[in-house]
Amino acid sequence: MTQGNSAADSRQGPRLQPFQPPQGDLAILAGSGNPVFAQKIANGLGVRLTPCQAQIFSEGNVFVRILENVRGRDTFIVQGVHQPVNDNFVELLFWIDALKRASAQQITAVIPYFSYAKGDKKDEPRVSIRARVCADAIEAAGADRVLTMDLHSPQIQGFFSVPVDHLYARAVICEHIKSLGIDNLVICSPDAGFAKSAAAFANLLGVPVVIGNKTRPDHSEQAEILEVIGQVAGRNVLMVDDFTITGGSLCSMAEVLKQRGAEDIYAAVSHGVLSKGAADRIQNSVIRKMFMTDTIEAPIEPLCEKMDIISVAPLFAQAIRSIHDRTSVSMLFPDDKQT
The missing domain is CATH 3.40.50.2020 (Rossmann fold)
Structure with a gap:
């Protein structure tokens, strides 16, 4: 699957004012799980999607490739972990690894929905705490931080050692x-x-x-x-x-x-x-x-x-802008008492 290089003509949802990155360069990549959502985020930020390619071969292997230079750039890979859950999760890990090996300055895993967050505890004998295993895998692949929305249990943020920005819909x-x-x-x-x-x-x-x-x-x-x-x-x-x-x-x-x-x-x-x-x-x-x-x-x-x-894509766009500009993400929720 090849993602397009330019922003869509018809923009969806409220559009944020374009801005010039204060340091380095911003790169938004769309995994195959959320290409439309990623395009909405890019539209809101006034930037284009970084061209990339994801492909599943006939035997089930997942292949990903970034189609332009991301060395030294602040990168955000938008890839939700939803059905097909395992394919999307493995693809996310491969995107993170590809960005790390391409010398991206910072890698943020943007996970609009994290399905395995439901497996957040050992509530019966001999079961896996799946959310913790996934958190470990995301960190091991090389993610520097995670941006997600409405985890099944907010304490899952503690499963990660890297920073987690938790948005609320x-x-x-x-x-x-x-x-x-x-x-x-x-x-x-x-x-x-x-x-x-x-x-x-x-x-x-x-x-x-x-x-x-x-x-x-x-x-x-x-x-x-x-x-x-x-x-x-x-x-x-x-x-x-x-x-x-x-x-x-x-x-x-x-x-x-x-x-x-x-x-x-x-x-x-x-x-x-x-x-x-x-x-x-x-x-x-x-x-x-x-x-x-x-x-x-x-x-x-x-x-x-x-x-x-x-659509919550404008909210994700604002959060990405805040992360990139090194400003507070929590300021997006001034009236919310549970953030």
């Missing part, structure tokens, strides 16, 4: 929700584990929060909703989560909320992983609208009419 999502003018709104966390993040959503929107109680008996990705803690009768509800795979938990939660007297029910997730059948499940549910970011740009199945995409 909620500020962008909340701005979109505000533009819709939904009255009498309450935020709903699907479980206690996401309650703190849900409270941050509620703080940004100035609305109350309720918490769901769910159990997941096995690895089937299907959770059972047991109860909702808080009042939702007569309220419009926005369910929030970091990602959804099958959509089952959100649809089950929506049914419980309806039984408790909720009015219109919305859902918002940072990463729409969406396995086979998820789009139909959402379309046939009581959820009125579901909002997702564009961190995963090639879902397994087409999206349904109820799904809206909100």
Whole structure:
């Protein structure tokens, strides 16, 4: 797969003012997992994508090549770890290694969605802590820092020895929700584990929060909703989560909320992983609208009419500018109390 050399004519999302790098040169590379997302980032920064090539041979081997000089440059490889997860992850490692061997000055792995972040603990006997193994591999390949969004558990940043810039989609999502003018709104966390993040959503929107109680008996990705803690009768509800795979938990939660007297029910997730059948499940549910970011740009199945995409590429562009200019990334979230 060969990435284009020039910026697209039609720019998507808000465009940042072009700038002259204060030191060295900036290079944005697009892995095969996120070429459109990388182009949006380059558009926002007013730069072109650095030409590069990724190819999978017939026996499954991955080959990557950078098509111009990156010696001494501040480089950012945009490559999410989503389906096909293992192919995308191995490709990320090879890009990092290629940049290191090409004498790039600094290598930042830009991972819009880090799938293996779900494997963040040893919660049963004889299992791997997959997120830690991946963090070690990224560092061993030669990454100098990592830029990612909405890790399943923020403490995964501690698995890395290199700096990790952790972005949050909620500020962008909340701005979109505000533009819709939904009255009498309450935020709903699907479980206690996401309650703190849900409270941050509620703080940004100035609305109350309720918490769901769910159990997941096995690895089937299907959770059972047991109860909702808080009042939702007569309220419009926005369910929030970091990602959804099958959509089952959100649809089950929506049914419980309806039984408790909720009015219109919305859902918002940072990463729409969406396995086979998820789009139909959402379309046939009581959820009125579901909002997702564009961190995963090639879902397994087409999206349904109820799904809206909100771009976070401008936020990544601002973060890359801050990293390159050696300024604070946290200043991008002045009103967010959980950053």
